[in-house]
Amino acid sequence: MDHGAQSFSLYGDLLEMSVKKGSRVERGQAIGTVGPAPAGPPELYFELRIDGQSVDPLQWLKKR
Numbered sequence: 001m002d003h004g005a006q007s008f009s010l011y012g013d014l015l016e017m018s019v020k021k022g023s024r025v026e027r028g029q030a031i032g033t034v035g036p037a038p039a040g041p042p043e044l045y046f047e048l049r050i051d052g053q054s055v056d057p058l059q060w061l062k063k064r
Helices: none
Strands: 002-004 007-012 014-017 032-034 045-050 053-055
Touching: none
Parallel strands: none
Antiparallel strands: 002 007, 007 045, 014 032, 045 053
């Protein structure tokens, strides 16, 4: 997902996506449904990249 200013989030192991490419997504809007991982139980892979580099997303996920 493109957040602008060279910031992107990546999501893996989704069973289905609820939004289409190019759609505007609002805060709190569901973007998909978590599906089974290769190891079996459902899980979500999440990665945040800024300027092409992976960063720790915890600072961005804190309540403000």
